[in-house]
Amino acid sequence: MKYWLSFLSTIWLGLITHKLRSFLTILGVVIGVASVITLMSIGRGSEAKILSNIQSLGSNLITVRPGASVSFGGIRGGFGGARTLTMEDADAIAQQVADVTAVSPSNTSNLQLVVGSQNTNSQVNGVNPEYLGINNLKIASGALFSDNEYQSGSKVAVLGSSVAETLFPNSDPIGQQMRMGTIIVRVIGVLESKGASFNSSDDAIFIPLTAMQQTVALPRTPQGGHVVSSITLTVADSSQTQSVIDAITSLLRNRHLLAASANNDFNIQSVQEIAATLSETMGTLTLLLGAIAAISLLVGGIGVMNIMLVSVLERTREIGIRKALGARQRDIWSQFLIEAALLTFAGGIIGVIVGWGVAYIVARTGFLPTLVTADIVIMAVSVSIGIGLFFGFYPAWNASRLNPIEALRSE
Amino acid sequence: MIQLENITKVYPMGKRELTVLKGVNLNIKKGELVAIMGPSGSGKSTMLNLIGCLDKPTAGSYLLEDREVSRLSDSELAKIRGQKIGFIFQTFNLLSRLTALANVELGLTYAGGNDRKRAIEALAKVGLSERVNHRPIELSGGEQQRVSIARAIVKNPSLFLADEPTGQLDSHSGEEVISILTSLHAEHAITLVLVTHDMNIAKHCQRIIQLKDGEVIGEETL
Numbered sequence: 001m002k003y004w005l006s007f008l009s010t011i012w013l014g015l016i017t018h019k020l021r022s023f024l025t026i027l028g029v030v031i032g033v034a035s036v037i038t039l040m041s042i043g044r045g046s047e048a049k050i051l052s053n054i055q056s057l058g059s060n061l062i063t064v065r066p067g068a069s070v071s072f073g074g075i076r077g078g079f080g081g082a083r084t085l086t087m088e089d090a091d092a093i094a095q096q097v098a099d100v101t102a103v104s105p106s107n108t109s110n111l112q113l114v115v116g117s118q119n120t121n122s123q124v125n126g127v128n129p130e131y132l133g134i135n136n137l138k139i140a141s142g143a144l145f146s147d148n149e150y151q152s153g154s155k156v157a158v159l160g161s162s163v164a165e166t167l168f169p170n171s172d173p174i175g176q177q178m179r180m181g182t183i184i185v186r187v188i189g190v191l192e193s194k195g196a197s198f199n200s201s202d203d204a205i206f207i208p209l210t211a212m213q214q215t216v217a218l219p220r221t222p223q224g225g226h227v228v229s230s231i232t233l234t235v236a237d238s239s240q241t242q243s244v245i246d247a248i249t250s251l252l253r254n255r256h257l258l259a260a261s262a263n264n265d266f267n268i269q270s271v272q273e274i275a276a277t278l279s280e281t282m283g284t285l286t287l288l289l290g291a292i293a294a295i296s297l298l299v300g301g302i303g304v305m306n307i308m309l310v311s312v313l314e315r316t317r318e319i320g321i322r323k324a325l326g327a328r329q330r331d332i333w334s335q336f337l338i339e340a341a342l343l344t345f346a347g348g349i350i351g352v353i354v355g356w357g358v359a360y361i362v363a364r365t366g367f368l369p370t371l372v373t374a375d376i377v378i379m380a381v382s383v384s385i386g387i388g389l390f391f392g393f394y395p396a397w398n399a400s401r402l403n404p405i406e407a408l409r410s411e
Numbered sequence: 412m413i414q415l416e417n418i419t420k421v422y423p424m425g426k427r428e429l430t431v432l433k434g435v436n437l438n439i440k441k442g443e444l445v446a447i448m449g450p451s452g453s454g455k456s457t458m459l460n461l462i463g464c465l466d467k468p469t470a471g472s473y474l475l476e477d478r479e480v481s482r483l484s485d486s487e488l489a490k491i492r493g494q495k496i497g498f499i500f501q502t503f504n505l506l507s508r509l510t511a512l513a514n515v516e517l518g519l520t521y522a523g524g525n526d527r528k529r530a531i532e533a534l535a536k537v538g539l540s541e542r543v544n545h546r547p548i549e550l551s552g553g554e555q556q557r558v559s560i561a562r563a564i565v566k567n568p569s570l571f572l573a574d575e576p577t578g579q580l581d582s583h584s585g586e587e588v589i590s591i592l593t594s595l596h597a598e599h600a601i602t603l604v605l606v607t608h609d610m611n612i613a614k615h616c617q618r619i620i621q622l623k624d625g626e627v628i629g630e631e632t633l
Contacts, residue, residue, distance in 0.1 A: 408500070
């Protein structure tokens, strides 16, 4: 213990005697660690933001769309014009697949909406009353259409928040009439805003699917089924997602009379799956950012090695004195190695503080979301110590190999 | 204490070899005060380095306290230096950025750990109680050499080796250093081997060994 205390005080003295030099030596490491922290926190922050946007869609959500699934770099595309999915499919899923809590078929059409002098083109979704719950949508004012209104095909509409603001800038939309395409509908509710995200419900309106079938001529399949553009459903627990997807797949293949060799004429996506894919993509991006920043860390490490070599040269006589006083090779190289590791460790700590600060400022200015996580900090600090050990090894080894007699003679 | 038998030391000098010691035989008893004299190039410093375990002989046997040390590994030699041998150099070899006290403590670092009290006592023994927190640059040459003596005695080594301890000092400081060394020898019965070419210094010793061209050419007991 005493030995180690004196050992550390020796090293500390060595470092503070050359304050400016020590600082310049670790500057490279500081900048490297700070950029690793900043860039990775931006990557992590963006990842978290995107994931939370997706999760807000409902983490137990599964969407079935018509058309063959096309594999495309891990993300499935393939919506399309295929008319293979029907309301009857939706009913079958609701009745026959276990663990499904709610199912809503939906049809989408872009229609002109007109109220007085205000008008806008908006996505009109024909849905059933369960749709809002499935998609985590909440009513801000008014009400959703009832089962009765759904069954009877009432011409009523629930508006997304931006649509409501556009069409009814100065008045309460509830109870007002609105022209939608060629028919008149009555507004019975307005949704809470979900904030900006892709395919936002804020810009859409929702009417009973039955009303949509009466007003917009919807095609039918050769078997007489009512074609829908998608079926959304939720499972009781997200862990059941895969089994439900499997059950729906076999159910729909049966219903669509697909031969064993034929591809699915529909594709199923879960929010979980999208989230996993995106998370993976963002993770790769974060790693890439970190790797770029790590290059500056490497340059910093070479700087440390350079200074350590000079320091060994400068302290040749000191090494000779220490050897004469009984220092073994191990004592000498551990002194220089710990000195290098302490230097870069200090650089790492300062770098973390600086990087954290920059990440905070970046997030504060609203430029990009950032997230400094413990694993990034731990990684950056341990890498900085590792750099000290790696780049300090050669100079330290050099020092320990010096011949004491020659070292003592040196000036 | 020290038994050198037929010690040879050869340094490779490019393609040729330089033989510095040619079969030296020497016995030094415990508690003896011995001076090694000789012209420059006679091999006296090399001999002191071998005795001090800073170097290994090319051939021959060296028994230090009845232990054969000429074939030990570097780290075993380092251990012997740390525990048994106190060096005093012509150029003092203090660390300039450390205080006198810290320099003395350095003498204990590799001998088993620091002990501030012992370091202060050692400085008191050489009369530097007032100079504990001075750096070498703030001390006179004689004082610096006394710090280095304190550094050597702080660990109570069994063997002191001094290489031209007064070589860089004026005659007054030199006398002072020598009187400290001789009184330490008298009080503690330490074994002290010093290399010098100054007869005035050598005459304080009990025995003078004359070295020339790598061979012992004479011995004189005073």
